[in-house]
Amino acid sequence: MTKKETAQEIGKILDNLYTELPIPLDHKDPYTLLIAVLLSAQCTDKRVNMITPELFALADNPFDMAGQPVETVREIIRPCGLSAQKAKAIVKLSNILIEKYEGKVPAEMDLLEELPGVGHKTASVVMVQAFGKPAFPVDTHIHRLAYRWKLSTGKSVAKTEKDLKKVFPEDEWDRRHLQMIFFGREYCPARGHKPEECPICSKYGRKGMK
Structure with a gap:
């Protein structure tokens, strides 16, 4: 065979x-999916889904997230592990989305992989689950x-x-x-x-x- x-x-x-x-990570749009997948690195989807409601209540779009202190984001996502790196990446990529893409998540693999904290696997999940593109x-x-x-x-x-x-x-x-x-x-x-x-x-x- x-x-x-x-x-x-x-x-x-x-x-x-x-x-x-069902998509394992709770989200409402490409941006919240991107953040949730980023958080899921070395963390269970279940734990991410427990944390994102508080995080997205604080900021569920790049415009609001870009202005948040990294330490504030870090305190919320601390249970996910690697909180220092992830918090910095979340705030930085939010600023990049505003500066380069008018606050929208790009629907291209190579552009996603250029964002802080976004590896190939994260980009692949966003491509297929947010944009319906094969990955x-x-x-x-x-x-x-x-x-x-x-x-x-x-x-x-x-x-x-x-x-x-x-x-x-x-x-x-x-x-x-x-x-x-x-x-x-x-x-x-x-x-x-x-x-x-x-x-x-x-x-x-x-x-x-x-």
Whole structure:
């Protein structure tokens, strides 16, 4: 069975398991999504969703956020971790959005990646979830599962992204990205589940992996 054929069969299982795909991070527009995804680095989506209501009550747009003291932002987002770096990035990128883009979040990957605190994965999430443009964000769950399911070599997140884009059709990227996140959270061995209990690993997983 080729990787594309395996991916097709895995896709069928994912579609049966996850018919509804809510976006994990609460937001109301591209800007609030951008900030939420930035905060999610090394932090759970659940915790981010607990913190953003207070942050967005303070400022939910770049014009209001740009004028906030970094320390004020830092105190609110402290539970997310890396609060010093993230607070500086949030205030700085808000100023950049005003200066360069009239307060709007650019809908281009390379422009997003130029913003402070915005890496490739963050930019990919914004591209697909805010603007509906094809992207395949890869987080640790997806990186791990792609290797476990023999869809990628697992050498790097960048390589995993390229591999997954090859085996899944472009119009499935957004759906597969979310499904793999939900699947990883539910069946990942790191959370106490055994590979033989996994409806995909039991059929398509690498042998000998725990």
